[in-house]
Amino acid sequence: MIDERRKLLKWLATGAGFAVLGAVAGPVIKTAYPEKLRVVVIGGGFAGATFARALRRLDPNVHITLIEENPQYHCGPLGAEYLVDKRDEKTLTFDYKNLAFEGITIVHDRAIKINAEKKHVETRTSNYKYDRCVVAAGISFDFEHIKGYNQELADVFPHAWKGAKQLDILKKQLHEMPDGGTILMSAPNTEYRCPPGPYERVSQIAEYLKEHKPNAKLIFLDSKERFPKQAQFELAWTRLYGYGTEKSNIQWIGAKQGGTVTELRADTRELICAAGTFKGDVINIIPRQKADLFTAANGLTGDNGWCPVNTQTLESLKIPDVHVIGDAADAQSLPKSAFAATCQARVCALAIHSIFNNRPLMTPEYMNVCFSLCGTHYAISVSVNYRQNPESNKVDIVSANITPLDSPADQYVSEVQSAYSLFDNMATGAFG
Incomplete structure (x- = not known):
């Protein structure tokens, strides 16, 4: 038995x-x-x-x-x-x-x-x-961790991390963004749903940009020093999207490089971190999470x-x-x-x-x-x-x-x- x-x-x-x-x-x-x-x-x-x-x-x-x-x-x-x-x-x-x-x-x-x-x-x-x-x-979200960000602004700067509505908002923004535009993404350094998920999203968006908006780019402002499957992701980005070269449509800025986002300036569509001030046509903020x-x-x-x-x-x-x-x-x-x-x-x-x-x-x-x-x-x-x-x-x-x-x-x-x-x-x- x-x-x-x-x-x-x-x-x-x-x-x-x-x-x-x-x-x-x-x-x-x-x-x-x-x-x-x-x-x-x-x-x-x-x-x-x-x-x-x-x-x-x-x-x-x-x-x-x-x-x-x-x-x-x-x-x-x-x-x-x-x-x-x-x-x-x-x-x-x-x-x-x-x-x-x-x-x-x-x-x-x-x-x-x-x-x-x-x-x-x-x-x-x-x-x-x-x-x-x-x-x-x-899960639920901690919208207050980044200065200037709140639950109401999530409909303008979507997390797209839960529910169909949020995915639809981000999808519409990606499709309406002009060629030559900039997408900003950020992710927390605490526990969150699907640890490799943000980097899969980076990959899928990079492929979309390569095919449909070749002059656009994605900048990932990360609160982590390293991320799950990093070597495997970066190898894929190098092979598929020229990562690490001037032709790459992906730029990853980790915590050691000052990528931790501390503030959103909604009126000017800017994210602030130690690495500088970044302006985005599309801003995808994945907030800290909790039960x-x-x-x-x-x-x-x-x-x-x-x-x-x-x-x-x-x-x-x-x-x-x-x-x-x-x-x-x-x-x-x-x-x-x-x-x-x-x-x-x-x-x-x-x-x-x-x-x-x-x-x-x-x-x-x-x-x-x-x-x-x-x-x-x-x-x-x-x-x-x-x-x-x-x-x-x-x-x-x-x-x-x-x-x-x-x-x-x-x-x-x-x-x-x-x-x-x-x-x-x-x-x-x-x-x-």
Whole structure:
């Protein structure tokens, strides 16, 4: 029995079960209890939807309610392709019909409060009782960190880091910018959703400029001294966009070079940093991030703005019987990525299944796989395996692999297809 459960844990946690969990039919595990236990899930992104479907297969007798305000989910992965007309918005938008078909109760309402004493979740219109509550609320933004920037100005200088509306604003600005224009981008040096994401966006925009606005350029003002997969990205930029030469349409200015943005002058469309004053026709500011405001309002966040959890079960260290998964969770070492979120969802589902059935908890293994599309026929990747450390509550890296700098040309082409396959598998696992 222990060996079987270990195999199941690895299958769930590492993502090997994407295809099976994504199908309508899947493994059903008999439960030991006769009563109808209740789980309420708050948030219907990759984490929340994957959790609900995973638990449905592990515990078909559990009543699962997923509360998500929006009738459709617009996802972030591959959003950079949408910006530059490589992808239709429909391919990034998912509904909850398949989850409802599988017996998961879908409630399109806004969650307001977790009443830990009465063990119910309050929405704008109703209350939902739970035995376990799973919060997959995602992120919010710190708009005040840069002087002169605020939430209202995000519609003028978009972050395009959450939601379809923001992506549409940035896309429109990119397309309307004249040839010879300048795009300014900035990113924080603190934790944020999809660490390599800004640099994939740089790559996709650079390719768009090369083809459609060859006299335009992009200047990235970065708050970090180094960034994820930097050597691999810079090699791609050199090969594809002449990075490091006068002909390059990409200029990266890191923190050591004074790239940390301290001020926005909205009236003159300027970003201020130690490296100087930069004027942009399009300004894309990716602000500092923290857990969604719902988590703070309900006492789930720690001093760093994220939600501390027990990395064995993803249960909150603040409120018992409440779990936090996905980008909002401070899951130690695990990055805030869609793949890591789905992995956490499966670990959490198995943990709740074990708790409901009075079975011993396992020491979970985690995994993160991240592909970055640097061009139409060029992608790079990193994959990391983790194991939870019961003593420290940290998630330790066991092994890591990154695209070698001496890879043959056909590997970069192959990784493009692998990126699309991974996205399709994640979407199927979450939304069916």
